[in-house]
Amino acid sequence: MSMRFYYAPLSCALATHIVLEHIGADYEAEKLNLRENDQNTPGYLAINPKGRVPALVTEQGILTETPALLMYLAQTYPEAKLAPLDDIFSLAQMQSINSWFCSTVHVNHAHGARGRRWSDDLDAQKTMKDKVAQNMTDSATLIEGEILRGPWVMGDQFTVADAYLFTMVSWMKVDGVDMSQFPRLSDHYKRMLDIPAVKKVAPLHGIQ
Amino acid sequence: MSMRFYYAPLSCALATHIVLEHIGADYEAEKLNLRENDQNTPGYLAINPKGRVPALVTEQGILTETPALLMYLAQTYPEAKLAPLDDIFSLAQMQSINSWFCSTVHVNHAHGARGRRWSDDLDAQKTMKDKVAQNMTDSATLIEGEILRGPWVMGDQFTVADAYLFTMVSWMKVDGVDMSQFPRLSDHYKRMLDIPAVKKVAPLHGIQ
Numbered sequence: 001m002s003m004r005f006y007y008a009p010l011s012c013a014l015a016t017h018i019v020l021e022h023i024g025a026d027y028e029a030e031k032l033n034l035r036e037n038d039q040n041t042p043g044y045l046a047i048n049p050k051g052r053v054p055a056l057v058t059e060q061g062i063l064t065e066t067p068a069l070l071m072y073l074a075q076t077y078p079e080a081k082l083a084p085l086d087d088i089f090s091l092a093q094m095q096s097i098n099s100w101f102c103s104t105v106h107v108n109h110a111h112g113a114r115g116r117r118w119s120d121d122l123d124a125q126k127t128m129k130d131k132v133a134q135n136m137t138d139s140a141t142l143i144e145g146e147i148l149r150g151p152w153v154m155g156d157q158f159t160v161a162d163a164y165l166f167t168m169v170s171w172m173k174v175d176g177v178d179m180s181q182f183p184r185l186s187d188h189y190k191r192m193l194d195i196p197a198v199k200k201v202a203p204l205h206g207i208q
Numbered sequence: 209m210s211m212r213f214y215y216a217p218l219s220c221a222l223a224t225h226i227v228l229e230h231i232g233a234d235y236e237a238e239k240l241n242l243r244e245n246d247q248n249t250p251g252y253l254a255i256n257p258k259g260r261v262p263a264l265v266t267e268q269g270i271l272t273e274t275p276a277l278l279m280y281l282a283q284t285y286p287e288a289k290l291a292p293l294d295d296i297f298s299l300a301q302m303q304s305i306n307s308w309f310c311s312t313v314h315v316n317h318a319h320g321a322r323g324r325r326w327s328d329d330l331d332a333q334k335t336m337k338d339k340v341a342q343n344m345t346d347s348a349t350l351i352e353g354e355i356l357r358g359p360w361v362m363g364d365q366f367t368v369a370d371a372y373l374f375t376m377v378s379w380m381k382v383d384g385v386d387m388s389q390f391p392r393l394s395d396h397y398k399r400m401l402d403i404p405a406v407k408k409v410a411p412l413h414g415i416q
Contacts, residue, residue: 050350068303075296091279118326120339123332
């Protein structure tokens with residue numbers, strides 16, 4: 001059975017989309033238009049009651065949340081070697097990075113366009129938006145200095161964390177981060193753009 | 209070598225602390241006082257440059273981020289059977305739950321006391337605080353109706369996700385969620401309090 005993958009442009013679904021393409025998975029991609037509220041239709045809420053993307057419909061059931069999807073694909077396609085599956089400690093380091101991306105960097109970014117999640121006050125939402133560039137710059141500083149080993153996130157091995165980092169950097173670029181301060185991140189982003197799966201998928205996510 | 213575990217009361221480190229105790233790990237716990245800014249001393253930043261808890265110093269290196277620590281401990285102590293390690297899909301479901309706890313439920317809670325992360329404006333921070341009870345209630349509704357299988361998060365198997373859920377519910381209780389609306393969550397919390405590891409660790413985290 002072909003898997004069905006739900007995504008939206010400019011969302012974190014980009015990371016999983018890159019990995020699906022990179023491993024040559026048998027999947028069909030279905031685009032949601034978040035501005036038209038596709039994620040809150042009864043049909044989609046039956047797939048993901050959280051009303052978010054990504055969601056992956058597999059033969060065994062439905063999975064959501066980027067770090068879980070990335071790990072699932074790395075484990076399901078071990079021949080692609082997209083995670084250090086045989087080394088518990090290295091795997092935990094990769095999971096730590098992916099977890100921090102979802103809990104902190106994604107959340108920093110989300111305060112730009114989705115401040116209404118955390119405050120009903122429009123002025124308050126504006127003050128959140130005002131802080132996004134600084135918070136994303138702080139995240140970039142930590143990745144540049146402490147997290148990205150080079151050439152890939154985990155060093156010599158290309159992993160699912162690289163697809164996730166690419167997604168984070170694509171957001172930094174629109175969030176007003178001065179990327180000239182971050183040559184290692186910029187170089188990583190550029191090398192990602194040379195990967196066939198990224199070439200194919202990035203334009204579907206509004207990245208040219 | 210004994211592991212060293214850094215935690216702070218009322219933080220998400222509770223989940224990992226319960227698991228360390230439950231598996232009988234050889235570890236020493238070190239308490240940080242976040243109000244005195246222990247997490248931003250040069251000494252602690254050398255351990256975790258993010259200035260957050262938890263952090264676990266192992267023989268192989270330092271690990272941070274709750275979902276990664278939980279998975280690491282489940283994999284390192286497989287005999288404790290704290291994750292469905294032999295079933296890729298079930299494991300992904302558990303990871304999805306833990307990932308959502310860190311990226312969404314934890315973040316909802318954090319807007320109560322840590323709104324300054326996302327806005328410099330004191331009035332804006334107050335509006336975030338005002339929305340916490342509603343957001344945590346929404347999270348509780350989703351867990352009660354869609355996530356918690358019962359009796360444990362993943363069904364019959366007690367896993368690391370139960371220690372994490374216990375932590376989330378301990379926050380709901382202080383965040384003004386009316387727990388009488390959530391009998392299944394309340395029952396889970398009560399049964400967790402009967403577990404020896406929880407009995408021992410919860411008081412260290414300000415839970416009686």
